[in-house]
Amino acid sequence: MERRNTKVVNVGRVKIGGNNPISIQSMTNTDTKDIESTIKQVIELEQAGCDIVRLAIYDEKCIETIRVIKKYTSIPLVADIHFDYRLAIKSIKAGIDKLRINPGNIGSTQNVQKVVDAAKERNIPIRIGVNSGSIKKDIFQKYGNTPKALGESALEHVRILESLGYEEIVISLKSSDVLKTIEAYKYIAKRVDYPLHIGITEAGTLFEGTIKSAIGIGYLLTEGIGDTLRVSLTDSPLKEVEVGIAILKTLGLKQEGIEIISCPTCGRCDLDLLSIVKEVREKTRHIDYPLKVAIMGCVVNGPGEAKDADLGIAGGRGKVALFKKGEIVGTYPKERAVELLLSSIQELIDKNERYRNYPSLQ
């Protein structure tokens, strides 16, 4: 997996593209005019690990919300704007860090010029966001509802900005069809070197949306495509962040906290594995010390399959074997499983200066 080479743009304190970490975005689903609820959600998102938050800016009153949020937190904010270039300019003046607006949809070249001038002045990048629903008529007629149509639509918007000498650009090309989305990003990745914002749009409920997003975003990142991501779910935006983090961790693109590998249990299992896993997961959720912990039902595959793990247990005949880095270090009654895991994790954490002041796990 070699990451695609891109330009870098600045979104407040976060850099998108190049070798910068893949940033996680989400979008508030409060009414943006409701300042109190919106700030609350922005702060919750930041605490959950979100790097950049987008707000729907749909009328004048939303601008005030940007101003107020900026007083409370430094998390980069994106204004999501459709059609109205004046809201874009006002958002920039209110302190927004990035715009999501399609220059081909805001009227005359003069309008676009005004937005670009304001963006240049404060070095605000613009995300061009093309979805299946916003493909222009002539392109749709030429290419149908295809990945190429998504790509060509984006390129049309790109050319408008480039013709005005503006290149602080991020591009997204989303469809609710995962394979179409993948093809569209492959298409654009070959043609420009702007950083890409990836995701599956209208992915659906937590269950289905998680699976669609994991497949689509996971595929693209594995191919080295994508510089910032948003998981789109018909659910709390906090869930979007949680899924985004899990995708990055799975691909080794974010190393934080305890990774638990655990077997699916089968007829050979004589531990209550699920409750052990749940308890250890719950009690270590606040830890960002990077550790791989294996919790295995039986000795058939247990220690062997968990060779990669820093520590783990494997069940068998009423007992559990505790192993560290693949070596068995002792055998104990199975009732002690959770305690053994937690104390062994604690021991490793204690060895590391940086993490020594965590609250004790037990």
Place this chain on the structure above:
Amino acid sequence: MERRNTKVVNVGRVKIGGNNPISIQSMTNTDTKDIESTIKQVIELEQAGCDIVRLAIYDEKCIETIRVIKKYTSIPLVADIHFDYRLAIKSIKAGIDKLRINPGNIGSTQNVQKVVDAAKERNIPIRIGVNSGSIKKDIFQKYGNTPKALGESALEHVRILESLGYEEIVISLKSSDVLKTIEAYKYIAKRVDYPLHIGITEAGTLFEGTIKSAIGIGYLLTEGIGDTLRVSLTDSPLKEVEVGIAILKTLGLKQEGIEIISCPTCGRCDLDLLSIVKEVREKTRHIDYPLKVAIMGCVVNGPGEAKDADLGIAGGRGKVALFKKGEIVGTYPKERAVELLLSSIQELIDKNERYRNYPSLQ
């Protein structure tokens, strides 16, 4: 996505490989000796859409369970056996449809010959299942814990079976590391034309395991690799099947039932979208008529983004627009959203003879 060309093997009524549908497998987590619980779970799995069920066969008493289950259902069964070749032969005699056993781990060539003879007689395929934990010492020393080591381990087992003239082979190469798993399957896919059983082992809890499995299995299927799959979760095997089905549906490899595409909601949304989506999902879960239904919070992207959908609604100012195949057909009070969706789905179902006798949706 062109599917890799493979041999075809028969597992009872299911064919694996070639152009046959990607089959979904799971494994019971009851004690196999507990006949009643195991049969109950096998039947639940079959009803949930599982194509092939695996059982841990770890002693003589498990053989009786195979015999009894075979009287109650025709779902193909796989015996999961470690080391003991006699259990493999007894499983075949009891009516098992496939073995999962690694020929390099069952002792002398004579032992392997006996298993192969019994398998040949009833045309029972053998799955060679290599996991990170079961890489042989010499291969591990040569290649480390790498994708190549997984691949070469499998090839060693393959050569044992081929030398005995046996080619009814399925191969799996699982690791809990998604990228390593992907590389291992790519490695073996280039070297043999046996069908591949894909999955991520020890993927973890429902949340993390779903994401890991969706990324790994999704990537491989998108690349045309994989003929049967198992999602491995530390949770109910029924959940494994549910996730497997959702992965196949996402990639257009299984077309059944109502697919709901719905937006993530934002500050522009004035519908209680989540509850509408949940109610429609709940009331249409039993339907296997293939339909794409869009449920969108606002008119900015609504009908446009849902061009692909058979029908849908988009909210706005206390009303919902109902659209069919991208065309708005009417505007109604938003309280009627669920009723409109269900009656429109019903209408389409009623048009189709095959589905006419479904229980009414409302």
